[in-house]
Amino acid sequence: MKTILMLTDFSENATHALKSASLLVEKMQAGVLLFNSYYDHPIFPVYGGGAPVIEQLLLRKEESTVKLIKLTNQLKHMFARQSKNIFKPVIEYMVRKGSVYSNVQLLLKEKDVVMIVMGGSSNSSLEHLFFGCDTMEVISNSTCPVMVIPGKSAFNKLNKLTLATAFELSDINAITYLADLGKSIGFEIDVVHVSTSAEKDLLVQERAFLNHINALKDVRITYHRLQGKDVIKRLNRYCKENGSDILALVHYKQGFLSTLFKQSTTKKTLSGRHIPLMIIPFNNNLQQTSFELHEPVKQL
Missing domain, CATH: 3.40.50.620 (HUPs)
Known part of the structure; x- marks a missing residue:
């Protein structure tokens, strides 16, 4: 069961x-x-x-x-x-x-x-994710997704999920997993590439991600870019503005997103009311898929 x-x-x-x-x-x-x-x-x-x-x-x-x-x-x-x-x-x-x-x-x-x-913590699910010892021990060694629900979250609907990505390889598997879950549950997915600057050398990775996204069938999925110095603050605001019910990311012990969140010292950007976090382990057994060329999805 x-x-x-x-x-x-x-x-x-x-x-x-x-x-x-x-x-x-x-x-x-x-x-x-x-x-x-x-x-x-x-x-x-x-x-x-x-x-x-x-x-x-x-x-x-x-x-x-x-x-x-x-x-x-x-x-x-x-x-x-x-x-x-x-x-x-x-x-x-x-x-x-x-x-x-x-x-x-x-x-x-x-x-x-x-x-x-x-x-999650009273202040922020993001703060608890990267600074809570019990939470980190569970997440770092889990073989299945972990949902962290902050105390001030009103989690009463599930219509949209935002996945933050830095074009790590395992993020492809996470997209496939979330697409399957989205089809069975009925939520749409917004894949967001977060970065601190315009990274021209990542165009190949971006094309691969767009090809994979467009190859997925029977799921509502979009793609956006999110750039800027204060990524955490922008990501929180973005999720609020686009009506996301869950923020998802793949957890890497050493990776861009983990390093970025750990380096943030502005706790006020993490305080207040936040949506639940779904953390997908990087070493899970999600289905592997190959990249095929398709027309890129529309970028809003």
């Missing part, structure tokens, strides 16, 4: 993300697995002569389980209140000891996980 893995630490942002992701659950016709990690080893106080805080730690698993049951029931009631024709998913929960990263790696092997959902 296809499964959407929803990670929670029971924070307000995490709960918001889980409830917001109900749209994805319905569109992808997938089951839900709510998951929480805990540590069961004793923690010693920093002052000398103190006793180990064992009793509290022994209760962590039980507390996590109680919270997961409560959250599971909330999601079930939420789906039950919706229209009778809407898909009713199987919702399960699981709690395990250990780090989020190590447990996610096991779950990716044990389950047919098609997407991971997690909450």
Whole structure:
């Protein structure tokens, strides 16, 4: 069974993300697995002569389980209140000891996980993506897309997705993956090449991308260029102006987009209300496709 893995630490942002992701659950016709990690080893106080805080730690698993049951029931009631024709998913929960990263790696092997959902920071999903340790560990080692939903996001529709690209090779696979997903869900795709300057040496890569885009059938897809020094600010504004519901990008441990976002020091460009981020791993097993010559798509 296809499964959407929803990670929670029971924070307000995490709960918001889980409830917001109900749209994805319905569109992808997938089951839900709510998951929480805990540590069961004793923690010693920093002052000398103190006793180990064992009793509290022994209760962590039980507390996590109680919270997961409560959250599971909330999601079930939420789906039950919706229209009778809407898909009713199987919702399960699981709690395990250990780090989020190590447990996610096991779950990716044990389950047919098609997407991971997690909450973003209070300020910005982009800031949380590149500066949140737990988020980065999951994203850097995931074999499926990861959706980061910020706390202030109103994710109640899915009509348009914007994919930011720097003409990396794996972006071609991401376009194919998103095209297949777009056909099944019904959203249109806007592929945006972001750069800090006019790069004439990338004309060959651009032509290859345009050929690939135009070869895709039965999907609404457009292509644009986005140039300027403050790419993050321009990309945020662009997504707002074109009505995007999701911003997607391929995650590279070393790549133009990752370097660009990390170098940004203007936090005000990341603050406020942002749309969810879909991060596609660069080393995924998305279908490989060849480049064929076609007429370029229209550039608006």
